[in-house]
Amino acid sequence: MSSDIKISVRECFKIFGPNARSMMPLVRDGVSKSELLEKHGHVIGLHDINVDMRSGEITVIMGLSGSGKSTLIRHLNGLIVPTAGQILMDGRDITRLSGRALLEFRRSSVSMVFQNFALMPHLTVLENVGLAKKVCGQSKEAIQKDARRWIDRLGLSGFESRYPHQLSGGMQQRVGIARALTSDAGVLLMDEAFSALDPLTRSDMQDLLIELQRELFKTMVFITHDLEEALKIADHIVILKDGKIVQQGAPQSIILSPVDEYIERFVNDINRARVLRVESIMNRDTPAPMQSVDSIEGSETLEAAMVKAQGNPDRTFRVTNGDIVVGTLDMRDVIRAIVPRNLRGQRQSEDGRKVLSQSDTVVQSAAA
Structure with a gap:
């Protein structure tokens, strides 16, 4: 396993039911989820999952209700044991852990932040944040010192003596994250941690998560x-x-490359201009334009490129990464990228100006 891979899920199956292992030959032979339930009374939770999760990165597992995403994350802290397969963390197969070894793994290697915050209602913010260290038997002085450090980092200073019911949803989730970080675990598991928050608070928490990940690796x-x-x-x-x-x-x-209709439907309604980045569609092979041509950072969104182009589909930009020129961006490629693949034949005008005109409000807002 590569040294930068923190977690590796290999050929993982989970079947729920009294005779799960005996169902494995049927599942491997391709029996459907509905047939296994109707004929054999068992449920396929996970089917041949193979994922590598790299150190210092955020891996997002997503899907509709019943897709298996929460089942998968519960395998990563040993709450669920797979019917077949391996869950490797730092090269160690955690499916083989039990008793004290499993308990120690959960205390020291992984922390979890829950959707419903899962704070102890009778404990203060300080006590909730320090709970992981208290369970490990550390001294009161050491617990409070570390807890206060994370309380300050998560913007909770001044609320140490408050109880969960005295906090907003966003602040409660900050307490949950601070508690997870206080454990010093290298892996942070978050099960729909922001779904109970209002949109503005949710966006703030997403920004905080990205900031923490870059800072703490x-x-x-x-x-x-x-x-x-x-x-x-x-x-x-x-x-x-x-x-x-x-x-x-x-x-x-x-x-940009959905593999089938299911994924196309998943990505069809998003604002592609706001999430796609210049570096994802730039041309790396074309020589960089003359120095007089404007430049744009590869990390910028296509929306930013549309604003910079001021509605002109004939513009071309140098793409840079810091001081280094890494490619070129043709605004016609931006036009193609922001239209879902299955709609391109219907919506693109002869020269692309019709599609690019959708950016008018963006340009006007930026100029205001």
Whole structure:
């Protein structure tokens, strides 16, 4: 296993039912989820899952209800044991852990942030944040010192003596994240952690998560059913359907190259201009234009490029990464990229100006 891979899920199957192992030959032979339930009374939770999660990255697992995403994340902390397959963390197969070894693994290697916050209602913010260290038997002084450090980092200073019911939803989730970070675990598991929050608070928490990940280099596994959230925070996305992986890869590649109709429907309604980045569609082979041509950073969104082009489909930009020129961007490629693949024949005008005109409001807003 590569040294930069923190978690590796290999040929993982999960079947729910009293005789799960005896169902494996049927599942391997291709019996459907509905047939296994109707004829044999067993449910396929996961079907041949293979995923590598790299150190210091955010892996987002997503899918509709019943797709298996929450089942998968519960395998990563040993709450569920697979019917077949391996879950390797730092090269160690955690499916073989039990008793004290499993308990120690959960205390020291992984932390989890829950959708419903899961704070202890009778404990203060300070006590909730320090709970992981208290369970490990550390001194009160050490617990409070570390807890206060994370309380300050998560913007909770002054609320140490408050109880969960005295906090907003966003602040409660900050407490949950602070508690997870206080454990010093290298892996942070987040099961739809922001879904109970209002849109503005949710966006703030997403920004905070990205900031923390860059600062702390934690390995994060994040469960969501919200594609725009996944595209904002993910380094790697895994999309599940009926317990199977339909597609996985970098967010930009999934938007630009959906493998089937299911994924196309998933990505069809997003604002592609706001989530696609210049570097994902730039031309790396074309020589860079003359120095007089304007430049744009590869990390900028296509929306930013549309604003910079001021509605002109004939513009070309140098694409840079810091001081280095890495490619060129033709605004006609932007036009093609922002239209879903299945709609391109219907919506593109002869020269592309009709599609680019959708950016008018963006340009006007930026100029205001």
